[in-house]
Amino acid sequence: MDSTAGPLNQLISDALAVISPHVPRDLTWPILLLTAGLATTIWLLRNGGGAKGADGRVRKMPLRQFLLPSDIYTHASARVDVSLYVFERCLRPLWVTTLLVGIAPSTEALIMDALNALLGSGPGLHSHYGWMLLYSLVTLLLYDLLFFLIHYAEHKIPVLWAIHKVHHSAEVLTPLTRYREHFLEGPIYAIGAALSFGIAAGLFGWLFSDSIAQATLFNISFFALLFGFNGSFRHYHVAFHYPRWLSKWLHSPVMHHTHHSYLEHHWDTNLAAVTSIWDRAFGTLYIPEKDEYTPWGLGPASQGKYRSFWQNVSGPFRDWSAMIKRKASSSAGLHE
């Protein structure tokens, strides 16, 4: 029993600690200091330019205002970020325990059973650093694919968009905006994370037979940095670009600025969490120009309904009841 419990416990604790952008332990001082250090470098290199204001336009600022602009951090949207973050953290243990910890082990067992039934027992490979890296990479790509598919569905299906809208109702971006989400959204992404961790663990568990007991298989330290940095910096107002060739492989933080823009040509783009691979495959990749204008939020037509904490919490329920009413009145119209 221990041989399967060991790596899975390690998997879950690693996942909780570092992988999921929806688990808030990556909002740590080292990551925030790294973010501030890189932002200062951009300020120096660009002579005070390169950071956006609350209006989504790049401007030149003195260093303190560059790092912590008052129009962003005193904005009503930034205050709502804090309330939604606290609320979401209170509810998080419920779904992390039931979904992530519940689904990942059973998915792992299902995949191992299926591979055993289809291909017989695994080749019993021995782990070394290359395999550990491959395991991390496969987990990352699977996680990113599941994240992409869920996020794509949230943007395209009105019932789900009603939930995801809360993330997009942010009018300014701060590192806390990453956790600005409706309390119904956490469980959806937890299922995606659990499935991707479970599938990767099952596949590598089968390949390595006994040596799956080595928890060190799951060495994620390099990706921990990537996930943590990507998450906090992509919701920071500093426009941090990667070279164009790198943006085709990894999402640069500024690519998420366009994801949050309400301009129509930015809609439904850059939907993955870390890599650009899935957006490229599905035709949703958008690499912005330097200093591209990205006004954040839902846009003038609907922003007024998503300003306060309670407006955001009640948003999906209001949308769903409007959808039901519309459906009822259109079918009543049909029967007249």
Ligand SMILES: [Zn+2]
């Ligand atoms: Zn989105």
Ligand SMILES: [Zn+2]
């Ligand atoms: Zn976002």
